[in-house]
Amino acid sequence: AQSVTQLGSHVSVSEGALVLLRCNYSSSVPPYLFWYVQYPNQGLQLLLKYTSAATLVKGINGFEAEFKKSETSFHLTKPSAHMSDAAEYFCAVRLRTGFQKLVFGTGTRLLVSP
């Protein structure tokens, strides 16, 4: 069975600082990997996805993530945080076969201070 671990329920950065949100996955076969963002009182928005051989994936709002098979990681980064990035971020994993369910991590709340 797949699982996702997100280290740090809260991450605080200053505006302009590097954002690093950690995600490690466990899967018996190479999965699809996703990062979703949830703004307060809103639904889930797809930030980026890993579905192919390109290990560095670029998403919306300047975010990117690197798939590292040897480390079973898919950490999310952004070079320079903006106040509008404050939100909850969820890493998710899905098997490549069929139409499988998403398995989400526990989420990381990103706090951005001026």
Place this chain on the structure above:
Amino acid sequence: EPEVTQTPSHQVTQMGQEVILRCVPISNHLYFYWYRQILGQKVEFLVSFYNNEISEKSEIFDDQFSVERPDGSNFTLKIRSTKLEDSAMYFCASSEGLSSGYNEQFFGPGTRLTVL
């Protein structure tokens, strides 16, 4: 741009009452899902639905829950006798159901269910 819609946005009910949460998936999508998120916790899979039947369900999806596609556009989640612990945000999602490709799941805005 096509989107998944959900109604109502907020539902308040008394414990033991039945509730129906409604979703309109994207029109050409064939695969439908319900997830829930208890306040402060992670998003959890409930059920997936394809070709008018459940294709997978989680341990959470017990006999109190049911899903239905009553017509060509709606997809509903029914909770027969609500409990306090059913209070959560319920998300509907849909995907194209293609035989190839990764079939992105598109999420609706959610229905917040409060059981008193």
